[in-house]
Amino acid sequence: MIRSQSRGLALATISIAALAAGMTGTASAGDKITLTFANWAAAEGTTRPGIEKAIADFEAANPDIDVVSEAISFSEIARQLVLRARSGNPPDVAQIAGNDTALLGFTGALEPLDGYVSKELAANLKQGADAGLRKDGALFAFPWNQSPAGFWYNKDIMQKAGLDPNKPPRTIDELDAALAAIKSSQPNVIPLAIDTTNRAFALSSNWPWMQSFGAVPVGNGATGAESKEMKAYLTWMREIAKAGYIDPGRKIGEFRPLAAQGNVAFIWDQVLLKGVMQGASGMSDDDFYKTWGVTTLPAGAGKPATFEGGHQLVMFSSGKNKQAAWKFIEYLTTSPDAIANYTIGVNSSLPSIKETGDASLDAALGTPVFKAFSDEIIPTLAPQPYGPDFAAAATAIMAGVQEAVTGTQSIDDIALSIQQGLPQ
């Protein structure tokens, strides 16, 4: 009897202890902060493992924070974020890029970040990394990584065309001569790969070419679409299309496999091209550097320029866990692990900070391609006319570029129709 009573007592004690432990567990789970992170990195096969590892590492280092990754495709994310911000349920943190960043900044739904950025971090940011990310002086997005475009040249194709493979064209005239030599010696090679689709990204990509001719059709210091510089750019585009130097209508991504197969001589593309081509061709680093080089855009009447295709991180002002959200943003941007596993590892881009604090990472950033981007190309970064009118301008300008490249309308008429289509 006593034994049975003591057994009952023991069971009751264990039950109460278990209940108490459970309650404690529940309370501790309730104290955990959950961050929502809208991003396209988790939506793409190449970058998904890298971002998942970065999130897992962050959660391990911050056991009080859970990150829920919301995978949204790159082409959809701006629309979804604007709609969610308008309906009052935005994520805590979001990945964003290009004009979409400016659009979100324009809504006023983003948390100004200056108060979160320490002096040390501000000093460690690369010069110009936060360009275009301020509205009325306030930083509305934090630069996660940098991915400017460079002028990639295939040394083997140049050599076969009788060109010096170590002297890529520096001017538009030199480029024209090189394109002619390549076309005549290797008719099956696409001499120059540029994106001539009608979308906002295509204007970003073509903007430096326009600047190369001194054309500024829209934005600060605009001289309009009917300027002689813009007409010179459109005329040049028509001439190279007629000569068969470009393959119109392809997205830049569609040229990458062709470049990996050695069928493209010059390609105007972002730093990530190296990773994509190596992934497609299985080429080693040494072979890649022997075959491909990258430099600044050939210049015409203007200066060489490039555009920033890197990604930013934003925090919404209606979020409830801003400190945790900032901790996550700072981790993704500055943690050597996140830089190694995601930024360089799978995203093939450059970190936005000068010093990573990791010798092996700094060595990885000293390779020829990254060095060319850091030392030569990034200093030519030029601002783009981002804002609410950019998409409308992109439609008008790229429709005109497409007409110049594929149509028969006179350049004067095309310039006029672009001008009429630009937002007033």
Added chain:
Amino acid sequence: MPTQASSSQVRAAPRRRREPWLDWMVLPTLVIMAVVVGYPIVYTVVLSVEDYNLLDFTPADYIGAANYAKLAGDPIFWASLVNTAIYTFGSVGLSALLGLALALLTENLGGARFRAIRALLLTPWAVPFVVVAFLFRYMYLQNGGIINAVLLSAGIIDAPIPWLNSAVIALPAVMIANIWAMTPFFFLLLSAALSAIPNEVLESARVDRAGTWGMIWHIKLPFLRNPLLISSLLMVISNFNDFAKIWAMTQGGPGYSTSTLVVYVYRLAFERFEFGYASAVGVIWLIMLMVFAWIYMRALRMENR
């Protein structure tokens, strides 16, 4: 007399059976329709008279008919409208003709042979539209596309044709893809309609020594008129709203040469976030489709009388 009486009884019978409370049973359907169809339409009309940009978080301003006035002077709207008409009526007309021809050609085939041919002819209809678009996009590639490769190797052309990169031939090229995908629909429907023609009618025509063309023109086509009208109305509405194929193949380019109303509305609403202006285009678009459907239905009713 008894016959008349019985027919009036038959006609009166449904009236006697009618129960007024049954009318209320339609109410849930009406409520659902009002929510899922009525509300979006009314809200679109409301948005069309407002300066409503999704990026601007301040309340939208009422601007009356300003969006409609802007529309009247918008060359891209008019170009898109013309492209929509060419794309829709061109695709539907040619698909219907091809579908009819195929239905007539295969009409007398029987057994396993017919089943195999019909299955083959119906295959394009089973392919998702986006897949059709990408299939043709890659076949049309100026460099590396199979169509140019075949034409070049056969010596038919000297230089690759810029199928989707020429402002002149891009729209017909997209229409070919659309016709390829849509023809089986007409073939299926018209084959069924052909098999429903009473044998007595066909036999009588044969007895009267009607030739093949006479049979088609005077006997079969009149029987196919209603199915053709209904199916082409459905396809006109479907093609008027066709976004996937055009967006995947050309995104409305080069220039605005393949931009249709649906592509233009998409750009306005989801690239520029100009919901007010996009709604005005949407309202005009809706009115056009309703007018077209009304004319069509009226023609059908007159024919039935």
